[in-house]
Structure formats: C-alpha cells, structure tokens
Amino acid sequence: MKSYLKTLLDQYIHGWERQTTVILLSSAVLLTLHRNYSRTRFYREHLAGYFDFLPLLESHPYYYWFLTTAISLLLIPVLVAIFSTDDRLQDYGIRLGRQKLGWSVAIAAWVLMVPVVIAVVKVYPPFLEKYPFCKEVANSWQAFLPYQVAYGIYMFSWEFFFRGFMLFGLEKRFGKYSILIQTIPFAVMHFSKPLPEALGSIVAGVLLGVLALETRSFIYGAAIHWLVAMTMDTVCVIIPQL
Secondary structure: OHHHHHHHHHHHOOOOOHHHHHHHHHHHHHHHHHHHHOOHHHHHHHOHHHOOOOOOHHHHHHHHHHHHHHHHHHHHHHHHHHHHOOOOHHHHOOOOOOHHHHHHHHHHHHHHHHHHHHHHHHHOOHHHHHOOOOHHHHHOHHHHHHHHHHHHHHHHHHHHHHHHHHHHHHHHHHOOHHHHHHHHHHHHOOOOOOHHHHHHHHHHHHHHHHHHHHHOOOHHHHHHHHHHHHHHHHHHHHHHHO
C-alpha cells in the first residue's frame, strides 16, 4: 500500500510547475468563493437589513456584487500573483502595452457592437428583462451613472481575472492554449445569461484573449467589455420609452 501511495505521489504530485499549479488551483477556489459570496443573493439574505436606511434600496445588492468582485477577482489574484509567483504584476497585463493597437481595436469594436446590440435587443426581447440588472437606476441619470461606474469596476476586475491572471499566468506553460483555457470558465460564468449572450461569450473569450496577448494588456478588453455593457444597459432603458 505504501509503495502504491508513493508511486501515486511521484506520478501526480512531484514535478508540478509551481506557477501553473498556483494559477489553476487558486482560480478554482476564487471562482467558487466569488460564485457563493460575491452575489446579490448573499447580500439580500445576510446583509440587506444593515443598510435599509440608505436610499435606492434595490441598487444595494448590485453595488455589493460589483465591488466585492473587485476583491475576489482582482485584489486577491493580485496578491496571489505577487506572493506566490515569480512574475511581476505587469507580466499579468497590468500595463498599457501596445496602445495604438489596443485603443484602435477597442474603439472599433465598440462602434461595431452598438448597432448589433440595438438589433439584438429588438429581435430578442428577453434582453429587456435582463438589463440593466437593477431596474431602479433606470429612473434617473443621477442613479444610472454611478451605477455604471461601479459596473466598470466589476468589468475591470472580471477582465483582469480571465485575461490577466489566468491568461498571462498560464501562457508560459500552455502558450496560446491559455486563450482556450481561460475561455472555458469565462463561458461557464455566462450560463445564466440569455442564450445569444452565453454563446457569444465563447467567441468573446477567444477574441479578448487574442487581443490581450497581442497588446500584452487586459485593459483594452476591459474597455470593450465595459463599453458594450453600458451600451446594452442604455439601449434597454431607452428602447421601451420610444
């Protein structure tokens, strides 16, 4: 029995490359914690009673979701990168990199997506029910704009985790296959979205991964993600009023 266990240890434990192991295991742990604790449901069930004296009650769970995501998918991965790997933070895409390419692609992608978003919302009404997540903020621009800023923090954190922490953290070991590896959990996290968006997340995961590798930065993907998300929210607010 001891000999068999030693064989298993030698075969499956010894010789693992540290950074790859840390990135993959910590990604699994962080996504699990994020899914359970950085959610609107957790806020409603455990925290809502402490903040019911503040205005815009319906928006509180979403601010909680957006801002705690900055902890689970940005702050903690940054700490893992600093203390558990040999790479510098800029090696995880925290830099502007190839700015001309990055901003050109980001602006062009957004411009191209605006008519697509409008068309999709008109053809597929479930988007109107889904976005914006918080319907209360659609009543005034004073509520809508701060909500979008918090949404941007969420998108920045989201992009860093997949196109920064996972993509660049796994690149040395898997090369361009790291694009496909990070696309899998990225798509899984979209399972609850309308089907066109869920399927589109697979394509987006690959394209944003390519953009990150080409520019050596996740920032342009974050800009695209945020701009498209804001466009979706804005369109879903305006169309019912037309």
